[in-house]
Amino acid sequence: MQTFKCAIEKVSDWHPRLFLETHIVACVEMMRSYSVSPAVFEVACENIVSDWLGEKTQFNLEVSWTEATARKAERLRATIQTKPIVEMAASALAFILTPNIVNIGQLDVTNYGDRADYRSLDMPSVLEVSGTEAASELKRRHREKVGQALENPYGLDAYVVICAFSKSGHLIRFSYHRWEE
Amino acid sequence: MTIPKPYPKKLKETMNQKSEILSKAHALWEIGMTETAQPLWLSAANYEEHIAPILDALGRELEGAVHRISAASCYEKAGEPSRAVNLYRAALAGPLRDGTRQEVENMLSACLVALNP
Numbered sequence: 001m002q003t004f005k006c007a008i009e010k011v012s013d014w015h016p017r018l019f020l021e022t023h024i025v026a027c028v029e030m031m032r033s034y035s036v037s038p039a040v041f042e043v044a045c046e047n048i049v050s051d052w053l054g055e056k057t058q059f060n061l062e063v064s065w066t067e068a069t070a071r072k073a074e075r076l077r078a079t080i081q082t083k084p085i086v087e088m089a090a091s092a093l094a095f096i097l098t099p100n101i102v103n104i105g106q107l108d109v110t111n112y113g114d115r116a117d118y119r120s121l122d123m124p125s126v127l128e129v130s131g132t133e134a135a136s137e138l139k140r141r142h143r144e145k146v147g148q149a150l151e152n153p154y155g156l157d158a159y160v161v162i163c164a165f166s167k168s169g170h171l172i173r174f175s176y177h178r179w180e181e
Numbered sequence: 182m183t184i185p186k187p188y189p190k191k192l193k194e195t196m197n198q199k200s201e202i203l204s205k206a207h208a209l210w211e212i213g214m215t216e217t218a219q220p221l222w223l224s225a226a227n228y229e230e231h232i233a234p235i236l237d238a239l240g241r242e243l244e245g246a247v248h249r250i251s252a253a254s255c256y257e258k259a260g261e262p263s264r265a266v267n268l269y270r271a272a273l274a275g276p277l278r279d280g281t282r283q284e285v286e287n288m289l290s291a292c293l294v295a296l297n298p
Contacts, residue, residue: 017197019205022212076212084211106193109200109207110251111225111258113288116207121188121196153247153281 003060004052004100005038009069011095018107020095022076026088028065029073030131030165038064039170041093041163046175050101061096061172082133086165090131094161097174098127104159117152125157125176135166142173155179185240192235199228203255210258219259226255230268246275250285253292262296 008024008031031039041061045053053059076085098104105122118127128149132141142162149158157179164171188196206221229252236245253268269289277285 017201019201019208022208080212088208088211106197107200108196109203110229110247111203111207111254112247112250113254113284116204121193151280153250153278154243155278 001058001060002053002056003062004096005062005064006096006100007064007066008092008096009066011092014099015095015107018095018109020092023088023092023095025069025072025076026085027063027092028069029077029085030089031063031065031170032070032073034165034167034170037070038062041170041172043097043172043174045101046173048102048174048176052101059101061093063093063096086131086133087129089165090161090163091129093163093172094127094129097161097172098159101174102159102176112153119152119154119156125159126152126154127159127161128152129161129163131163131165133165135164135168135171138162138164138171138173142175146175146177150177150179152179155181188239192232192239195228195232199225199232202228203251206255206258222255222259223261226252226259226261226264229255233271242276243278246272246277247281249275250281250288253288257288257292257295262292265292266296 008027011024012020043059043061045057104120104125107118108121110117126149128145130141130145132138145160145162149160152158158177160175162173202221203225206218206225209218229248233245233248236248249268249272253265253272256265256268266289269285269292272285273282
């Protein structure tokens with residue numbers, strides 16, 4: 001299977017105008033709790049148009065990390081709960097997929113209640129991300145987040161990234177959905 | 182239907198600066214560093230307030246309204262509910278989608294409750 005390999009620390013370079021240090025560290029915390037570096041994610045794509053992917057709908061994402069980031073991850077685990085760690089980890093992985101698999105350009109962040117919303121300023125689309133530690137929940141969470149993403153206040157198309165971290169193997173669903181009035 | 186004008190380079194740069202601050206505020210807030218995040222929420226709110234009318238002038242009124250919601254949410258997080266109320270009301274005066282309008286009305290109600298002595 002086609003594999004995209006990268007170091008998680010590169011995410012900051014790909015999105016230099018977003019503060020992603022905590023997301024990167026959270027992602028390492030999730031990955032290191034299941035395996036040594038690198039971690040492999042099986043990515044299933046739906047409606048994704050990508051030069052790198054071609055006609056394929058699945059690929060492997062291999063993510064490595066450094067010892068220095070692992071030490072920061074240890075400290076993060078001691079200070080915050082699991083749920084925000086999982087959500088931030090999922091965001092870090094989404095920020096690998098965009099721009100490397102699909103480049104949706106510059107992302108604008110807005111605050112909406114308690115959540116951060118991401119919207120592309122270069123393509124008419126939003127990015128919705130979520131994470132879970134229950135692989136069995138992936139399908140349901142994906143369905144729920146697609147619905148939520150298509151309720152976006154702009155009325156734009158949506159890219160949805162749902163990540164499941166689990167002992168039996170990490171999974172990601174990456175999909176694109178057209179907004180319909 | 183009016184075709185919105187493209188984003189001027191200067192506006193995109195301003196939005197970039199705001200996104201950097203807002204993403205940092207969010208990260209700090211998520212890890213429980215709420216006091217450290219407070220000035221960042223305030224700064225992000227100021228940026229959003231500045232960005233919204235520029236988007237209106239570009240024929241992007243819906244986006245302008247969403248950035249006012251963002252400003253209001255940031256002011257709420259910064260502990261400035263009065264300013265949040267004004268911005269939620271300003272957003273509701275704009276062209277919001279039905280679902281969004283309902284959510285913003287709920288956010289406004291919660292904010293007014295917080296303001297009541």
